[in-house]
Amino acid sequence: MTGPRYKHTYVxxxxxxxxxxxxxxxxxxLSVLNEVVVKHRFQKDDHSNPSLMxxxxxxxxxxxxxxxxxxxxxxxxxxxxxxxxLGKGNF
Numbered sequence: 647m648t649g650p651r652y653k654h655t656y657v658x659x660x661x662x663x664x665x666x667x668x669x670x671x672x673x674x675x676l677s678v679l680n681e682v683v684v685k686h687r688f689q690k691d692d693h694s695n696p697s698l699m700x701x702x703x704x705x706x707x708x709x710x711x712x713x714x715x716x717x718x719x720x721x722x723x724x725x726x727x728x729x730x731x732l733g734k735g736n737f
Contacts, residue, residue, distance in 0.1 A: 651704060652727055654679060658696035658708055664689050666696055666710050668729050682729050684708055684721060708732070 653673040661667050666688045670679035688694060693713035700706055704726025711718045721732040 654727060656698055656706060658698055660694050663687060668708055670729055680730060
C-alpha cells in the first residue's frame with residue numbers, strides 16, 4: 647500500500663439545484679483544490695448526499711443514489727487524487 651501522495655480532504659454534497667458535487671481541500675496550501683459537478687440536477691434531497699471511498703492506489707470513488715431509488719451510481723477517478731478525472735459507472 648502506497649498511501650496518499652498529498653494531504654487532501656475530499657467531500658461530496660448535493661447543492662440547492664440538486665446537483666451531486668465533489669470538492670477537495672489542500673491542507674498544505676490551505677486552499678480549495680476544485681469543485682466538480684458529478685451529476686447535474688439529480689435530485690433536490692439531502693438523502694442523495696454521496697459517499698466517497700479512496701482506493702489504495704489513490705483513485706477516488708463517489709457513490710450516489712436517489713432517495714428510495716433502485717439504482718446506485720458511481721464514478722471512479724482515472725487519475726489518483728484527481729476529482730476532475732471521474733469516469734462513469736453504475737450498478
